[in-house]
Amino acid sequence: MINFTFKQLRYFDALARLGHFGRAADICAISQPALSMQIKELEESLGTVLFERGARQIRLTSFGEEFALRVRDILRSADDLGDLARASQDRLVGQLRMGVIPTIAPYLLPTIIGDLTRIYAGVDFHVRETLTSKLLQELAEGWLDTAVVALPISEPSFTEVALFTENFLLVRPGEDKGKPVPSKEMLREMRLLLLEEGHCFRDQALSFCNIQSAPPRGELDVTSLSTLVQMVGAGIGITLIPEMAVAVETRSAPVSVARFKSPQPSRTVGMIWRKTNPLASQLLQISEIVRHSAGALRDEHNQAMSSR
Numbered sequence: 276m277i278n279f280t281f282k283q284l285r286y287f288d289a290l291a292r293l294g295h296f297g298r299a300a301d302i303c304a305i306s307q308p309a310l311s312m313q314i315k316e317l318e319e320s321l322g323t324v325l326f327e328r329g330a331r332q333i334r335l336t337s338f339g340e341e342f343a344l345r346v347r348d349i350l351r352s353a354d355d356l357g358d359l360a361r362a363s364q365d366r367l368v369g370q371l372r373m374g375v376i377p378t379i380a381p382y383l384l385p386t387i388i389g390d391l392t393r394i395y396a397g398v399d400f401h402v403r404e405t406l407t408s409k410l411l412q413e414l415a416e417g418w419l420d421t422a423v424v425a426l427p428i429s430e431p432s433f434t435e436v437a438l439f440t441e442n443f444l445l446v447r448p449g450e451d452k453g454k455p456v457p458s459k460e461m462l463r464e465m466r467l468l469l470l471e472e473g474h475c476f477r478d479q480a481l482s483f484c485n486i487q488s489a490p491p492r493g494e495l496d497v498t499s500l501s502t503l504v505q506m507v508g509a510g511i512g513i514t515l516i517p518e519m520a521v522a523v524e525t526r527s528a529p530v531s532v533a534r535f536k537s538p539q540p541s542r543t544v545g546m547i548w549r550k551t552n553p554l555a556s557q558l559l560q561i562s563e564i565v566r567h568s569a570g571a572l573r574d575e576h577n578q579a580m581s582s583r
Contacts, residue, residue: 281353283317284346286310287325291335291343351417355553367557370399374410374422378476378500379544382519383423387568394564406473414549421558423565425475426545433547434555438566439573443480443515443540445533446507452531459484459535466512468503476542480515483540504528517542519573544569 290299290310300307318325325339335343357369375384380402388400403410403419410422411430426435445456457465462484470477497503501524503514508528516524521532546562548555 277320277322279317279320283313283320284350286313287317288343288346288350290314290326290333291339291346294333296333347416354417355551367395367398367554367561370401371395371421371554371561372401372403372419374403374405374413374419374424376407376410376422376424376475377404377498378425378470378474378517378520379423380404382517382523383569383572386572387565390564390568391561407475408473414547417549420552420554421546421548421561423544423546425479426543426547428547430547432550434550434558435545435547436559436562437543437545438562439569440541440543441518441573442534443483443542444518444521445535446504446514446516446525446530447533448507448510448513449529449531452533456533456535459540462513468497468506468512468514470500470503471498476517479540479542483515500524504530515540519569 286299286303286305289303290296293299293302296307296310300310303310305313314325321342323338324336325342326333327336384402384404388402391400392398403413407424407428410419410424411428411433413419414422415430415432423438426437428435447454463486467480467484467486469480497506500516500520504516504524505528506512507514508530525532546558546565548558552558
């Protein structure tokens with residue numbers, strides 16, 4: 276009789292997704308040797324090898340690939356049962372897994388998580404910060420309960436709730452303070468610094484400038500808004516950043532910040548979750564808390580900006 280545990284299936288799924296023992300161990304909150312032992316025991320129980328182990332990487336065997344598809348169906352069904360049980364209770368309990376994109380997480384998370392943990396004292400909020408494409412995949416596959424992203428997502432299986440709209444501001448070297456704000460047509464001729472491929476904020480900035488892809492002089496793509504602003508401070512170019520990031524990212528950089536003329540570039544930030552999630556009503560309540568928290572934070576940022 277084949278005998279394996281539900282926990283082993285969780286560990287296997289994490290390793291199959293990430294392809295790395297260290298990262299899989301981190302996301303499963305166990306040590307790497309313990310994860311290796313559990314995977315070995317699972318393979319012994321099944322009587323076959325699930326992974327090809329190389330010096331630098333691992334990959335699923337042909338059986339492992341088929342096994343992974345079945346395991347994900349099992350885990351998704353189990354998660355739905357757990358969500359159903361939690362939804363039947365008066366208050367949200369247990370763990371709630373929330374994803375956030377990198378251009379929102381550093382500025383919004385401290386406030387909203389603080390408010391949520393105060394209101395939902397019995398809930399363990401687990402946060403995952405990564406790109407939109409990965410959040411959508413993990414949300415669809417049941418690894419996340421909800422995500423805070425830039426809308427629209429336009430995925431029929433997800434509920435989208437708009438939280439707020441924020442403008443993008445122009446960041447220039449400090450000596451440019453007071454100069455006329457360039458039009459979006461003029462921005463095409465300037466050295467526009469952007470986040471690397473995969474960030475939705477990059478696509479939004481290019482769309483505003485009506486640029487199909489980054490201009491040749493804008494190839495210094497980076498992974499964080501903080502680096503973008505510091506590069507602008509060094510005189511390398513200009514950039515756009517969302518309004519919520521301005522107070523944090525410009526306080527230690529020799530840059531100037533300016534608003535564009537109307538219509539200003541902007542994005543809509545919202546929460547999404549699977550339409551089939553039994554926690555939909557609770558997630559809608561959480562979205563209202565996030566909306567209120569974000570509004571209070573924006574008011575603080577606006578006051579700080581007006582006093583500069």
